[in-house]
Amino acid sequence: MLSAARAARQPLLSVSGLRMHFPIFKGLLRRQVGTVKAVDDVGFDIARGEVLGLVGESGCGKSTTGRAILRLYDITSGRIELEGEDIAPLSGAALRAVRPRMQMIFQDPQASLNPRMTVGSIIAEPLDEHLRPSRAERRARVFELMDAVGLARGFANRYPHEFSGGQRQRIGIARALALNPAFIVCDEPIAALDVSIQAQVVNLLEDLRAAFGLTYLFISHDLSMVRHLADRVAVMYLGKIVEIAPREALYRFPLHPYTEALISAVPEAGGRRRARIVLRGDVPSPLRPPSGCAFRTRCPKVFDRCHVETPPLTDLGRGRRAACHLVGRPPA
């Protein structure tokens, strides 16, 4: 049994050395011709009640990271400690037993809600799966959840197609909350919504975090929204974390050239505060990542060493880590 003080200091989630590699098969004999290292040696902690933002371009591995942590995949290697317990090697009934503690909110509420089930039964499905409540308990809990996310109770017998995008996302959120999870992965929860609705859903996520003491991994390509919501932010590029830092520090003073370019590319209505860095070219194919630093093909500050040596994610103090040859200090 952990002491209370130790439990408070222990991160809710601690990920280290996480790898998710997908084999590529080709030809008549389906021979393996390569590996996509979608997530390659990713590690971070999230404290209880904290929101970690995870940003990066499409295909950088941010969604795969979220899904791997929830063990929706059989991961290639790594440790995923949820409240001190490594859930990476679990399978079958043992894995099923930890699932209620971690949930997911998906990008597309249209695709993640069964069109043939009523709102009530969608929200109650996790209850039926894990708790087998009585009819009265089930009904009471569904109403409680609908109240929490701001859906009128009268909607319980309606079907998902009768709702707008924002309301559908509320249904998805109610379902994720059903089993009182400690940790929720929000995978681009607002990307499919209209601007005016995005703010509603983000405010709801903040309210719920405060009300239920939730911890989020908030995956998004929307850097302004991540700045609004997250306490710390991790930036991914080609399957690796290139920088992780407290929110304000990262946005005010990005250390990795990729973070700098990414933030400078976001349009700003209030007048530009920093010079725009326009990156040349596209993200390289993850099938054939560049040698050395993966970002070197687009980096405006590239030099000889970047071609041959992969920079490690280095601790720079004050909660900041970055993987760039330029920011480390020379050995004493």
Added chain:
Amino acid sequence: MLDGTEPVLDVADLRTVFRTRDGGVYAVNGVSFSIAPGEVLGVVGESGSGKSVTMMSLMGLLPSPPAEVTGGRVLYQGRDVRTMRKAELRRIRGGEIGFVFQDPMTSLNPVFTVGFQLMEPLRAHLRLSKAKARARAAELLRLVGIPDPEARLDDYPHQFSGGMRQRVMIAMALSCDPKVLIADEPTTALDVTIQAQIVELMRDLRAKLGTGIIWITHDLDLVAEIADRVMVMYAGQVVEHGPVGALFADPQHPYTRALLATRPGVGGPRRRRLRVIEGQPPRLGAPPAACPFAPRCRHVFNRCRVENPPRMPVGEGHDVACWWDPETDFPRREPADA
């Protein structure tokens, strides 16, 4: 850029209705705007505000039925597009007026090479020979920043990344040196880094070719960066329109103000809570008789519920369709009847 330059496109009181089994849907209700050569007009609003339908209607691109353009005048270089013969319209469309749509994967044909699709308008509109069209197609790909353009002409759309496909679409729209480019959310599906590339590219083109650009987007921050003038749409109407500086510094319409407040930025002070616009845009079974934003408006007067405000001037080239005056918090005084 309105210093006496003749507008290349001038739209007045455009109206479009969709006739459905459940009655009419009034999507465009009297939209007027113009665009000068080399000017960028940003068009913003929520989904369903009529941004895209307006642009599709003015070039006669909507399927009829159900769509019917019921009124308005569209002048392209002084000639009325709506009364043009089909052949003449076809010559302008895709030639002198180019389109870029949001999703390049659905607007490119997957079974033809990119080169073939680029050469098609060149041969149809400019009547170039095959060899000349091919050379021009390669030049266009180089112009939009695609490396090794000669070789890429023989590739199929799926062999290009999302950003590259969007650049191909832009190359296609630019192929016949358009006077006007209508870009409907051209960067919405793309990453910010690629969006920044496309924005630079468009800026370059408007400077080099003097193309007038209509840029439809829901991203106000983006509009602030690219547009000379901004038009805010709601319920198929223009609710506010003005120079980009004035509109962002001094937004007049409650809808414009609310849209600006729903977005956090990457710089500046961090807001504790995001502003939300309660409710949804109306589904218009009839042309709006009252202000269509009144049910969601926090400054509503009685008058707003019975009378649809006209567009009233509030500054140099800046107008707003709203009865509320943010300066006094009283109803706005109507301009003297002409």
